[in-house]
Amino acid sequence: MRNTTLCYIEKDDSYLMLYRNKKKNDENAGKYVGIGGHFLENESPYECVMREAYEETGLTIKPVYRGIVTFVSDKYECEQMHLFTCTEFFGTLTDCNEGEIRFVGKGNLKSIPMWEGDYIFFDLLEKRNDFFNLKLVYEGDTLVSYAVDGVKIR
Numbered sequence: 001m002r003n004t005t006l007c008y009i010e011k012d013d014s015y016l017m018l019y020r021n022k023k024k025n026d027e028n029a030g031k032y033v034g035i036g037g038h039f040l041e042n043e044s045p046y047e048c049v050m051r052e053a054y055e056e057t058g059l060t061i062k063p064v065y066r067g068i069v070t071f072v073s074d075k076y077e078c079e080q081m082h083l084f085t086c087t088e089f090f091g092t093l094t095d096c097n098e099g100e101i102r103f104v105g106k107g108n109l110k111s112i113p114m115w116e117g118d119y120i121f122f123d124l125l126e127k128r129n130d131f132f133n134l135k136l137v138y139e140g141d142t143l144v145s146y147a148v149d150g151v152k153i154r
Helices: 045-057 106-111 116-127
Strands: 002-011 014-020 035-038 059-073 079-091 099-105 132-139 142-148
Touching: 002 045, 002 059, 014 106, 035 045, 045 059, 045 079, 059 116, 079 116, 099 106, 106 116, 116 132, 116 142
Parallel strands: 002 079, 059 132
Antiparallel strands: 002 014, 002 035, 014 099, 059 079, 132 142
């Protein structure tokens, strides 16, 4: 199982999103995702998300750890993603070699292409202030079930 991080940088009721359209063989191609990526050897979740945020955006962030999302898939490698949000950051936004970055209003999130499970953890981020655990099970690119804090919802 691979370990990754994902961070939603917030500004003016918007999230900084990355539209994945530049990387070859990208399982996220054509979708919007947050900022983040894979752990390097010996990195903590905080070190990884801060490094990835700087590499992808040029921003230095102060992340808040919000949850763990486990992805189970019959098509892709299983993944444990450490989810962060951030309202404190500085630096100059730069171009990303993986896609186009832009702020998307929270009210517009349901109108952009994302993984179905991403809509679920956006909902959890908005409704909860505590740390949560989300498990998403996909068959191909279709979400077939999910559980929050060990309780199966679908």
